[in-house]
Amino acid sequence: MTILLTIVLSFLAFALIIWALMHMRTPRFRMERRDFLKGLEDVIAGQADENEWRVLVGYPMRHDPELEALRLECLAIEEDEYTGGQTYLFTEAGLEKLREQRHRLLALINQEKY
Template identity: 35%
Template sequence: MALYLLVFGVCLVVIAAVLLVLLTARTPRYRTEAKDLLALFDKALASQVSDAEWHTIIGYPIRHNEYLDGVRRRAAHLMDEHGRRWQIAQGKPLLNREGQEELQILRDHLAAHTALRERAMER
């Protein structure tokens, strides 16, 4: 009888610990921030980004920041209009020349917006 109570107690403690861990653990969330988009744009402009990396960040909606989601949608539109996915393997740019110019403008605009926002938060 003592062995039965010992096994029952150990099982109860293990099950309770597993339930406690499951109830307190949260699903990991990835939040795309302006610095992530800027780094991606810099890599794309330097022809160092892969198609998979581009679509991993640009294909994921940004729900916590409307402005960043607008930038993400504009970058996705640039890929649709000017993308050259088939030439990445040859070390060529992800976008054609016109797309590169528009991405540079988008990148500069995002950098300026981010700098203004950080400066406003410092005050």
Template identity: 35%
Template sequence: MALFLLVFAVCLLIFGGMVGLLLLSGTPRFRTDPEQLLTLFDQALEGRVNESEWNAIMGYPIRHDDYLDGVRRRAQRLMEEHGNHGRAARGKPLLDATGHGELEALRAHLASRQALRERQRSVE
């Protein structure tokens, strides 16, 4: 009987500790920042990004910044309208010529906004 109680207490301690760790650990969060979007846009414009990388970032909503989420949704729309699925796997650019030009404009707009925010932060 003493052995049973000892094994039961050890198991209870292990399971209780695991439940406690799971309750205290936070949910991992991924926060997309403007630099990540700019890097992804640069890679897409240079033809160095594949669809999996593109979809991993563009498919995840950005809840902490409405402007960035709008940029993400616009880039996603560009892919739907001007992207040819499987092009990157064949060694071709991810977007056609029209989409490439629109992505360049979107990237320039995001870069100028980010530069303006950085200047405002340095003044403060």
């Protein structure tokens, strides 16, 4: 009788664990436009390091097609203008291109308010 009770309780515990794992969701990283703007401004001001840049442009923005297009343009700028310097991560031309992207992003943010 105790063996049968042990088997039933073990099965129930196992089933509960499997059920809980099936219903857990993986954490999602979702960057919003204002977060991207803040990161971009930090890079332009020379206040961001390489890791912050990687976090900024390293994750696809599938939830926001305009932001994803902007992220891809920032990656294209990185290919040509990235220096990885101590203060500024980009050349002056690269910083100017990032400023243009910042202006586009500001327009998108202002557009979503209306």
